[in-house]
Amino acid sequence: MTAATPKGERRRQALVEAAADLLVDGGFDAIRHRAVAERAGLPLASTTYYFDSLEELVTAALEFQGNAELAYGKARLDELDPRECGGDAFVELVLDLLLGPSGDRDAEAVLLRYERLVATGRRPYLRPLMRRMSGELHALLFDIFTQAGQPVSRERVEELIALVDGAVVNALIEISPDPRAAARRMLRKAMQPR
């Protein structure tokens, strides 16, 4: 279902953003009709009016959030200073793209990113969207490495991403998880010249 009136469009968008918020700090299961409506300050029925099903709402929320993250990544690419590309700053940049800005320190934000990947396994309807966003992220990383004077093959990009993702996933079971530190360690070792 799509809105036909300007105000309707605004309301629909408000619902999407509310759902994206819930997604970020509660995971997929936090996206419920009532929760979305409440956070958006709208009546329950508006969620079923603008979205034929929960799946549609979840998809819209994921797309909104994913696009925001990609836009953030592109901004980082544009402001990339080619001089500061060998050191730690570059590693942090890559981590920012894969795990989210270092500002949000807690592991929660990181967790969600990987919940998305895994949750896609049981929600086939998300696959096309996830595939597109994942492709764009890979391309973005490829550009950033190139721009930074450290050209890499597409295969190498995939390898580095896998390394980071694996490090993160394995860090989640620690008593006091610090996935970013684990990913940083792994990435540093992989990137140092031999």
Place this chain on the structure above:
Amino acid sequence: MTAATPKGERRRQALVEAAADLLVDGGFDAIRHRAVAERAGLPLASTTYYFDSLEELVTAALEFQGNAELAYGKARLDELDPRECGGDAFVELVLDLLLGPSGDRDAEAVLLRYERLVATGRRPYLRPLMRRMSGELHALLFDIFTQAGQPVSRERVEELIALVDGAVVNALIEISPDPRAAARRMLRKAMQPR
């Protein structure tokens, strides 16, 4: 709550195994009082009689399943033929340990293994258990590499595991996911001598 009579112990165990079954083919969310009771052929109330809460039941199921997988891994180690350790067979062995036996062909079984890792992020009560099992798995892989005449450092084991895990997680979003193939490709490249 723990059983005091032999028959009670048997019933309790039946519940654990039923819960483990549900875990395997439905994920954590599939472990519900009613579902467990039904699969075990026992009344609903037996689940609350033997387990103070759902968390306790989930924990028991995870432990049961994890131990079974570790036992499988140890069996594979014992029957390891040191002659067939350079080729593809060895790669498949490692994949069997990390993704499960190649017999279960579908991506479902693989998916669950990674759902467990990520789900642990939102279920802190599972962390001690997951940590122990993960540690044993790492040690097991270390032994296997050693036994196979390809000694590696503990750090290298972690790196290879991360590589496989990352490859799997990223493969889950494909239209027709084949995580094992993705992991195999990544592992082969990492293990080939340079």
Place this chain on the structure above:
DNA sequence: ATTAATTTGGTACGATTGTGCCAGATTTGG
């Protein structure tokens, strides 16, 4: 054998869920 502890299984309750319904209000198009 008889008392006490344990187990059984049926049932019920309160919360939460996704979603359908619909009379009224609002906005849009002619």
Place this chain on the structure above:
DNA sequence: CCAAATCTGGCACAATCGTACCAAATTAAT
């Protein structure tokens, strides 16, 4: 300006959930 489309929001329903309760049955202990 007015009819038609769109939107609103309150409500209800059936399912499902975790868990509490309790009288009867079974098992263990003396």
